[in-house]
Amino acid sequence: MRLRFLIVGVILFVLMISANAFAALSSEMSLSSAGPFNINDVFTVQIKITGTINFSGIDGKIDFPKDKLKVTNITWNPDALTQFGLQMTDPIAAVNTYGSVSFVAITNEPEGINPANYGNPVLTITFQCIAEGTAGIGSGDSAAWLLIDGQTLPGMTDGSYPLQTITINGGTSQISCISVQDNLALNICADYHSVKYGFMLNYFYNPNGWDGHFWKADLATFRPLQSDPGNCIAVGDDLALNICAEYQGHRYGFMLNFYPYTDPKIGTEFYWRADLGTFKEIR
Numbered sequence: 001m002r003l004r005f006l007i008v009g010v011i012l013f014v015l016m017i018s019a020n021a022f023a024a025l026s027s028e029m030s031l032s033s034a035g036p037f038n039i040n041d042v043f044t045v046q047i048k049i050t051g052t053i054n055f056s057g058i059d060g061k062i063d064f065p066k067d068k069l070k071v072t073n074i075t076w077n078p079d080a081l082t083q084f085g086l087q088m089t090d091p092i093a094a095v096n097t098y099g100s101v102s103f104v105a106i107t108n109e110p111e112g113i114n115p116a117n118y119g120n121p122v123l124t125i126t127f128q129c130i131a132e133g134t135a136g137i138g139s140g141d142s143a144a145w146l147l148i149d150g151q152t153l154p155g156m157t158d159g160s161y162p163l164q165t166i167t168i169n170g171g172t173s174q175i176s177c178i179s180v181q182d183n184l185a186l187n188i189c190a191d192y193h194s195v196k197y198g199f200m201l202n203y204f205y206n207p208n209g210w211d212g213h214f215w216k217a218d219l220a221t222f223r224p225l226q227s228d229p230g231n232c233i234a235v236g237d238d239l240a241l242n243i244c245a246e247y248q249g250h251r252y253g254f255m256l257n258f259y260p261y262t263d264p265k266i267g268t269e270f271y272w273r274a275d276l277g278t279f280k281e282i283r
Helices: 002-024 092-098
Strands: 025-031 037-039 042-051 057-063 069-076 084-089 100-107 121-129 133-137 139-148 164-172 186-192 195-205 213-224 233-235 241-247 250-263 267-282
Touching: 025 057, 025 164, 037 121, 042 057, 042 233, 069 084, 069 092, 069 100, 069 250, 069 267, 092 100, 100 121, 186 241, 233 241
Parallel strands: 037 164, 186 233
Antiparallel strands: 025 042, 042 121, 057 100, 057 139, 069 121, 084 100, 133 164, 186 195, 195 213, 213 267, 241 250, 250 267
């Protein structure tokens, strides 16, 4: 009899610990806008982790209707990247083929990661509306599993991300591009948390010995904007820029990913690096 009570007590204790851990750690999915949208409009979905206990990883998936939406970019939070030893997402072509974004991040830190150390967002997914209708994001078995000590916490399927439905109207938004001259400078309008900012990005090839195409912010040009010039870019907390540039009569789309750099002589400089895998001509 005592043994049975002891076993029951241990089970209740484990369940209580699991419930407390569940309450102290959770993942959520949030949209940058609830719409309604037009065809060609873009918005972002952020995966966030909140809580007061350390975790060692996240393993999740988000489903979406591939006939209504397409993914144009997937980026990890730069602050989170410094703490996760492993980050994986499916290639964008595969994501749009199957209508599902899978993502995994694991830390090498033995003690795990405190969500407060990097802010809430872990991953930002940029969607573009491609057809009229309603689109449910987080449909199917969309969920995230948070890991503690490399193991899934009991009851922590945390669950399923609640279905969020948006409406896409039949109208088509004209894609307004940034006019680019031979120096390839970009006059940016960025819409960040519903506030619009303007600044110039100047082009650099392989700066500081890096490999790639970069644009550096001219901080002297940074200013809040009172009106929308018509080509403002929706920007999430990862500060990635979904560029449409018109050059010599052709329009091109590509992603610029935020790339801060600390120069020991002059301090922090703000670069964006082109993701050439996203480069395409827009017709």
